Amino acid sequence: MSLWRIRAAVEDRPGQLAGVVGAMAAEGGNVVGLSIHADPVGVVDEFIVDVPGDHRALVREVARRSVSDSVAAVPAQPREVGDDVTRSLLLTARLRSEPNQLPEALRELLLADEARWSNLTRPEPEFLEEPETTLLVPVGPLRGVRLRRPDRPFTWTESARADALVRSVLPPAGPVPTSGSLTTSGGTELFVWQVGAGDAEPLRRLHRRCSEETTRRRYFTVMRELSPRMLAVFCDPEHGLTLAARPAEGGEPVALAHLMYTPDPGVGEVAFLVEDSCQQRGVGSALARTLTTIAADWGLAEVRAETVAGNRPMQRIMRTMGATLRAPQHGTVQARLPVAGSVPPRRPGRLTSLMSEPGAAGQRLA
Structure with a gap:
């Protein structure tokens, strides 16, 4: 058995997600994790699946039920099987004492390959710019964190998660106006x-x-x-x-x-x-x-x-x-x-x- 992270855009109507999960089960796959994302193509479902043997037949079945051709499948690690909310809270707690570790925390949150500080006032030509696989998370007006993950584009939901993690460790701004x-x-x-x-x-x-x-x-x-x-x-x-x-x-x-x-x-x-x-x-x-x-x-x-x-x-x-x-x-x-x-x-x-x-x-x- 091996773990795979599979991402697909499933048609947003009743029964479609169940059909994808059923197709995985027919190939022997066991879904052990599911995350739902907003993305330019629509609703994107990301599964962590325990697959017996070769995963390619299972991926083909998922692709057959996807609304686009962009089905991504990458190996997953056992540590990735868990609760996203718990992981986010633990990262926030860690950053309270080590705020300079923000790039590493964002890399871990989004399972990116690269993460580093970036100066927002000038371009960085040495950092490979691919709009879908590179994410810039602003941290104040002058700098941010650039993340790269070549095997899967970042979704709008992941951008929101990164933004929330950044704001959770910034200093409070005083009373909140309500009107x-x-x-x-x-x-x-x-x-x-x-x-x-x-x-x-x-x-x-x-x-x-x-x-x-x-x-x-x-x-x-x-x-x-x-x-x-x-x-x-x-x-x-x-x-x-x-x-x-x-x-x-x-x-x-x-x-x-x-x-x-x-x-x-x-x-x-x-x-x-x-x-x-x-x-x-x-x-x-x-x-x-x-x-x-x-x-x-x-x-x-x-x-x-x-x-x-x-x-x-x-x-x-x-x-x-x-x-x-x-x-x-x-x-x-x-x-x-x-x-x-x-x-x-x-x-x-x-x-x-x-x-x-x-x-x-x-x-x-x-």
Whole structure:
């Protein structure tokens, strides 16, 4: 028997993962470890499999059920069979006393072949640059850690794990703001806060002021009235986070921004509603940047947005931030954006309490 680490992109629908595991079992393979990753190709499953004899027949069966040709299989060691969370916590504890060992800890966390400090202010031509098999993890504005692993590309989930390990050993930044001011690219000052049950009537009035086209772009159908059930979802931290924005000088809310959990591990979904009179002023872009920062602070690897094919402003916002857009299918467009590293490294965790605590006016979110 021998251990193999096998990575494949499995179609994200019921029964597909079970089919892959069944195919492994038919070849005598015993799955002893499983990790689910977000990646540009979609959901990637990484198995550690105990294989009797030659592993190639098993890999061929996995490839036959994969949505892409990029099935990777590399030998695994017994020490790699374990709990990823436990290993991460142990590495964090070790770094508390030996912070200079960060490259080695990241190498161990991601099972990389090389890891070393790198100066972010100048290129390093001697370090082989391969976008998928080289990962740069920023550690402050001037330096970072470069990792290389030729046999397997790094996934967005692994980038998020590395970013979380770095932030876990950086010094704390003091009190965490829970609401605050936000300036758009056009110079508009907004005040942003987490919505609660007391915001029901102002949010209902916001929806009534929006045109049918604006609500259709947000909800895929015309919604002039915010139902009690929808408001309950917006206010429930078990579903995610909803922020409201109003002019800094006061008044009614003019926009909503949502960051919601999804069934896919490490993936959040974002959505926005901006009142017609405030559109084309950078409000959506400012809220998108804020939600991306929050998503990274939560440890998410990716945010997604789905919108109607005709919602050009939303698509432009996501594309400007670096998202990849899928061609329209059934009248909808999906944008996917990796978010690891979006939190400025000298202020770790500053947005965490946005999920539950009341706001303190005057703080700046981003």
